[in-house]
Amino acid sequence: MSTTQGLKVKLFIEGEFVESQTTQYIPVTNPATQEVIAEAPCATDAEVERAIAHAKKTFETWRDTPVPERARVMMRYQALLKEHHDELATILAKETGKTFEDAKGDVWRGIEVVEQAANIPALMMGETAENVARGIDTYSYIQPLGVCTGITPFNFPAMIPLWMFPMAIACGNTFVLKPSEQDPLTPMRLAELFEEAGAPKGVLQVIHGSKAQVDILLKHQDIKAISFVGSVPVGQYIYRTGTEHLKRVQAFAGAKNHSVIMPDANKQMVINNLVGASVGAAGQRCMAISVAVFVGQSKEWIPELASELAKVKPGAWDDPKAAYGPLISPQAKQRVLDMIQKGKEEGAECLVDGTNCEVDGFPNGNWVGPTFFSKVTKEMSIYQQEIFGPVLCAVEVDTLEEALELVNSNPFGNGTSIFTTNGAAARKYQHEVEVGQVGINIPIPVPLPFFSFTGWKNSFFGDLHAYGKQAIRFYSETKTITARWPETDIDTGPNMTIKLQ
Numbered sequence: 395m396s397t398t399q400g401l402k403v404k405l406f407i408e409g410e411f412v413e414s415q416t417t418q419y420i421p422v423t424n425p426a427t428q429e430v431i432a433e434a435p436c437a438t439d440a441e442v443e444r445a446i447a448h449a450k451k452t453f454e455t456w457r458d459t460p461v462p463e464r465a466r467v468m469m470r471y472q473a474l475l476k477e478h479h480d481e482l483a484t485i486l487a488k489e490t491g492k493t494f495e496d497a498k499g500d501v502w503r504g505i506e507v508v509e510q511a512a513n514i515p516a517l518m519m520g521e522t523a524e525n526v527a528r529g530i531d532t533y534s535y536i537q538p539l540g541v542c543t544g545i546t547p548f549n550f551p552a553m554i555p556l557w558m559f560p561m562a563i564a565c566g567n568t569f570v571l572k573p574s575e576q577d578p579l580t581p582m583r584l585a586e587l588f589e590e591a592g593a594p595k596g597v598l599q600v601i602h603g604s605k606a607q608v609d610i611l612l613k614h615q616d617i618k619a620i621s622f623v624g625s626v627p628v629g630q631y632i633y634r635t636g637t638e639h640l641k642r643v644q645a646f647a648g649a650k651n652h653s654v655i656m657p658d659a660n661k662q663m664v665i666n667n668l669v670g671a672s673v674g675a676a677g678q679r680c681m682a683i684s685v686a687v688f689v690g691q692s693k694e695w696i697p698e699l700a701s702e703l704a705k706v707k708p709g710a711w712d713d714p715k716a717a718y719g720p721l722i723s724p725q726a727k728q729r730v731l732d733m734i735q736k737g738k739e740e741g742a743e744c745l746v747d748g749t750n751c752e753v754d755g756f757p758n759g760n761w762v763g764p765t766f767f768s769k770v771t772k773e774m775s776i777y778q779q780e781i782f783g784p785v786l787c788a789v790e791v792d793t794l795e796e797a798l799e800l801v802n803s804n805p806f807g808n809g810t811s812i813f814t815t816n817g818a819a820a821r822k823y824q825h826e827v828e829v830g831q832v833g834i835n836i837p838i839p840v841p842l843p844f845f846s847f848t849g850w851k852n853s854f855f856g857d858l859h860a861y862g863k864q865a866i867r868f869y870s871e872t873k874t875i876t877a878r879w880p881e882t883d884i885d886t887g888p889n890m891t892i893k894l895q
């Protein structure tokens with residue numbers, strides 16, 4: 395029987411899908427109805443320890459598995475994920491509420507990382523230099539670290555686990571995944587397909603739970619590297635605790651992404667892009683555009699943008715007319731409603747108000763309609779905090795320089811975009827903006843996996859980012875070898891300096 399059916403979500407430990415011995419479970423709900431569709435166990439300390447111990451044991455053999463063989467597992471995995479694309483998207487849509495097409499996108503962006511992991515033989519090649527001294531050559535190898543772990547958020551339950559374990563495992567590491575307790579069914583199906591692709595038992599382990607389980611991973615002496623994606627406070631906690639325990643940590647966190655609208659931009663392109671990038675996925679994307687910065691006369695487009703946003707309707711995952719789904723939980727919905735209320739109290743002008751949103755047939759869904767504020771200032775909470783809901787804030791400035799100043803003074807630096815037909819303005823923006831991912835006439839510039847996902851400032855704690863070449867460096871050590879193979883005996887006496895002879 396599939397582990398993703400039935401009420402109790404299983405753990406994946408020692409290559410087996412097993413029921414946890416815990417007595418504590420977290421309900422997994424359909425956010426459009428509140429129906430409990432599964433229960434995620436809070437793995438016991440002993441189960442987390444077993445997962446780590448087995449990952450450590452499996453590392454002994456997996457690290458020596460030839461690189462092309464590791465690549466072939468990824469090739470088979472990629473093919474299986476594609477074959478099961480619709481099925482995975484259905485599981486994902488049911489537990490997150492995302493529309494089916496958006497859920498397919500979530501899976502697809504993960505498949506692309508697996509394709510990159512299948513290139514591992516070329517990616518893990520080191521460097522060589524001949525004759526660095528007379529008769530001496532130097533070359534480097536890239537070797538795996540050991541047991542790595544990943545702690546993932548609710549909003550991309552396929553893509554974000556797939557940012558992590560395929561790259562880490564392709565490098566020769568073993569992996570313990572702790573997915574979000576709010577939508578663990580998709581990651582479990584990913585794990586089943588990984589096993590089906592021929593990954594040896596124990597290379598990947600999946601445990602469930604929340605802070606208590608994560609704490610064991612953060613402090614465990616056998617965990618060598620920690621990848622985290624989630625909110626800022628938890629990201630800071632993970633980074634501090636992991637590094638305090640002398641581990642490598644990459645922690646991707648929250649965001650406040652600005653889109654700068656120059657008056658020379660193509661108006662229709664701007665409006666279409668802003669609508670999708672702000673309220674798509676109910677705004678629950680770390681790269682969502684949450685602030686539109688109108689430069690000069692482009693502010694005249696605000697009423698038209700408002701009327702387009704007002705037409706957008708959320709709905710259930712399998713309603714083809716739905717533009718986006720519900721918020722992940724009643725608590726998340728309440729938080730967004732509170733932020734909207736604060737925006738009104740602080741003096742922003744609410745042009746589109748999604749507060750009393752209803753969807754026919756789904757009276758209990760966590761719905762919030764598209765919401766659009768104009769006259770937003772830097773001092774307001776709706777500008778300063780990540781809302782993580784379908785809410786767009788408009789700020790007006792006079793010049794590109796002012797727009798740059800605003801974006802650069804924001805503590806977040808995940809993504810940004812500029813809409814313009816002026817190459818010089820685009821060039822100035824891309825060069826001077828202090829944000830790690832920049833789109834030019836592209837609202838959500840998430841790089842494909844041959845690059846890396848390069849958020850800056852409070853959107854990322856660490857130095858090496860997810861996927862691409864940076865992931866290879868994050869999940870590996872470099873070993874540099876300096877070798878001399880003399881053809882005849884040399885006797886130059888002891889060398890008392892550090893100079894190679």
Ligand code: NAD
Binds near residue numbers: 808
């Ligand atoms: P979250 O921080 O609540 O949870 C993320 C993970 O951390 C989950 O697995 C959770 O179980 C665990 N966790 C929660 N509290 C913990 C604690 N006190 N100690 C240890 N672990 C804990 O995040 P979320 O609500 O699932 O995800 C939404 C957030 O993720 C948003 O802020 C969003 O911007 C961010 N995000 C960032 C990126 C990025 O690449 N920068 C991508 C996606 C999401």
